[in-house]
Amino acid sequence: MGERTKKIKTVIRRQNSRRKATLRALKWRRDKFNRRLREQVNDLMIVRHLPKFLKPKKRSQTQEQPKSEYVRGLLLGKSIGLGYVPVSFTFGLVAVQMGFDPWVAVFISLTNLASAGQFAGIRMIAGGAPAIELAMTTLVVNIRYFLMSLSLTQKIDSKLPTYKRCIMAFGVTDEIFALAAMEKEDVSFPFFGGLMTCPIVGWTLGTVLGAFAAELMPPLVQACMGIALYCMFIAIIVPPSRSNKKIFYSIVIASAFRAYSNMCLASIRYHKTAVVGHSLSQLLPQQLSAPHSSRPKR
Amino acid sequence: MSLFTFSTAGLMLAVMALTTYTIRVTPMAIFHRKLENRWFKDFMFYIPFCVLAAMTFPDVIYSTKSLTSGIVATVVALIMSWRKRDLLTVAIGAVAAAVLVEYLKIVMF
Numbered sequence: 001m002g003e004r005t006k007k008i009k010t011v012i013r014r015q016n017s018r019r020k021a022t023l024r025a026l027k028w029r030r031d032k033f034n035r036r037l038r039e040q041v042n043d044l045m046i047v048r049h050l051p052k053f054l055k056p057k058k059r060s061q062t063q064e065q066p067k068s069e070y071v072r073g074l075l076l077g078k079s080i081g082l083g084y085v086p087v088s089f090t091f092g093l094v095a096v097q098m099g100f101d102p103w104v105a106v107f108i109s110l111t112n113l114a115s116a117g118q119f120a121g122i123r124m125i126a127g128g129a130p131a132i133e134l135a136m137t138t139l140v141v142n143i144r145y146f147l148m149s150l151s152l153t154q155k156i157d158s159k160l161p162t163y164k165r166c167i168m169a170f171g172v173t174d175e176i177f178a179l180a181a182m183e184k185e186d187v188s189f190p191f192f193g194g195l196m197t198c199p200i201v202g203w204t205l206g207t208v209l210g211a212f213a214a215e216l217m218p219p220l221v222q223a224c225m226g227i228a229l230y231c232m233f234i235a236i237i238v239p240p241s242r243s244n245k246k247i248f249y250s251i252v253i254a255s256a257f258r259a260y261s262n263m264c265l266a267s268i269r270y271h272k273t274a275v276v277g278h279s280l281s282q283l284l285p286q287q288l289s290a291p292h293s294s295r296p297k298r
Numbered sequence: 299m300s301l302f303t304f305s306t307a308g309l310m311l312a313v314m315a316l317t318t319y320t321i322r323v324t325p326m327a328i329f330h331r332k333l334e335n336r337w338f339k340d341f342m343f344y345i346p347f348c349v350l351a352a353m354t355f356p357d358v359i360y361s362t363k364s365l366t367s368g369i370v371a372t373v374v375a376l377i378m379s380w381r382k383r384d385l386l387t388v389a390i391g392a393v394a395a396a397v398l399v400e401y402l403k404i405v406m407f
Contacts, residue, residue, distance in 0.1 A: 083385040086393065099301035104311065107304070111315035121314045125302060131313045138317040145318070150325035158330050169323040175385070220404075223363040224371075224396035228389040230358035231375040235388035237347050237354075238379035247347050254348040255355030 073194025081198030085206035092210020102211035109207035171196025367399035
C-alpha cells in the first residue's frame with residue numbers, strides 16, 4: 001500500500017461523485033419533463049372541455065379550491081329557501097285574510113318556522129282558543145320536529161357545545177332536516193348554519209310579500225298556491241325512493257295508512273279532536289311502517 | 299283594522315313560538331351521546347320519508363280549488379320529481395298545472 005493506491009482511490013471517489021451528480025441532474029431533468037408533460041395533458045383533458053369563464057387561472061386555482069362548509073350549506077339550502085317563498089306567501093295571504101296584522105304574520109313566521117303548526121296556530125288564535133289549548137295543538141302538530149331533532153343528534157358531533165346545538169335546533173324543519181339527513185358524513189355546525197340561512201330568509205320574505213301584496217295576486221293563482229308545500233314534500237321523498245325500495249314501500253304504506261285513518265276520522269265534527277287525530281295519524285304510520293319496511297330482503 | 303296585533307295577541311304569539319322551539323331544542327340539548335342501536339338507527343332513517351309521505355298524500359289532492367286540478371298537479375309533481383327535478387321547479391310546475399286546469403275550466407264551461 002503505497003501512495004499510488006491512495007491516488008487511485010481518490011480518483012475513483014471523484015469519478016463516482018461526478019457520476020452521481022450527473023445522474024441527479026438527469027433525474028431532475030426527467031422529472032421536470034414528466035411534470036410539464038402531465039400538466040399539459042391535464043390541461044388538454046379537462047380544461048379544453050370547460051367553457052371559457054370557468055377555465056382556471058394557474059396561480060389562483062389553489063386559492064379557490066377549498067369551499068367552506070358554510071358556503072356548501074348555503075348553496076344546498078338555496079333551493080329550499082326559494083321553495084319556501086310560495087308557501088309562506090300563502091301563509092301571509094291566509095293570515096291577513098283572517099284578520100292578522102301583517103307584521104304579526106311576519107313575526108309568527110320568523111319565530112316558528114313551521115308550516116303546518118303555523119296554519120293550525122293562527123286558526124286557533126282566530127277561533128279565540130285559550131293559551132293552553134293553543135300550546136297543546138302546537139305541540140301535537142309539531143311533534144314530528146321532536147323526532148327529527150332526535151334523529152339529527154345522531155348525525156352531529158357529540159362534543160358540540162350546547163349553545164351551538166340550541167342555535168341548530170331552531171333550523172330543524174322538514175326540508176332542512178331531509179337535506180341534512182341525506183348527508184353521508186356528520187353534519188357540522190357551519191354547514192347546518194349555512195343550510196338554515198336561506199330557508200329562514202325565504203320563509204320570512206315570502207310572508208312579508210304575501211301579507212303586503214295579497215290583493216295584487218289574481219284569485220285563481222291564490223287558490224292554487226297551497227299545493228306548492230306538498231309538491232316540495234314530493235320532490236324530497238320521491239327521488240331517493242327510486243334507488244331505495246324500502247323508502248318506496250314505507251312511503252306507500254304511510255300514505256295508505258294516512259288515507260285510511262282520514263276516512264275513519266271524517267265523521268268527527270269537533271275540530272279539536274280532528275287536529276289530534278290528524279297528528280296521530282301522522283305519527284302512527286311511521287311507527288308501523290318503518291320497522292316493517294326496513295326488514296332486510298333475502 | 300286588523301283584529302290581531304302585537305298588543306292583542308302577544309301572549310298567544312309567545313306561547314306558539316316557545317312551544318315550537320321547546321319541541322326542537324329538547325332532544326338537541328339532552329342527547330349528546332350517539333346511540334348505537336341498529337334498529338333505532340334504521341327507524342330514524344325512515345322517519346322523514348314516512349312523516350312527509352303521511353303529510354302529503356291524501357292532502358295534496360284537496361289542496362287546490364277543485365279535485366281535478368289537485369289530481370293533475372299531483373301527477374305533474376310526481377312525474378317531475380321522479381325525473382329528479384329541483385324542489386322549486388317541481389313546485390312551480392305543479393302550481394302552473396293547477397292554474398292551467400282551473401283556467402281551462404273557466405274558459406270551457
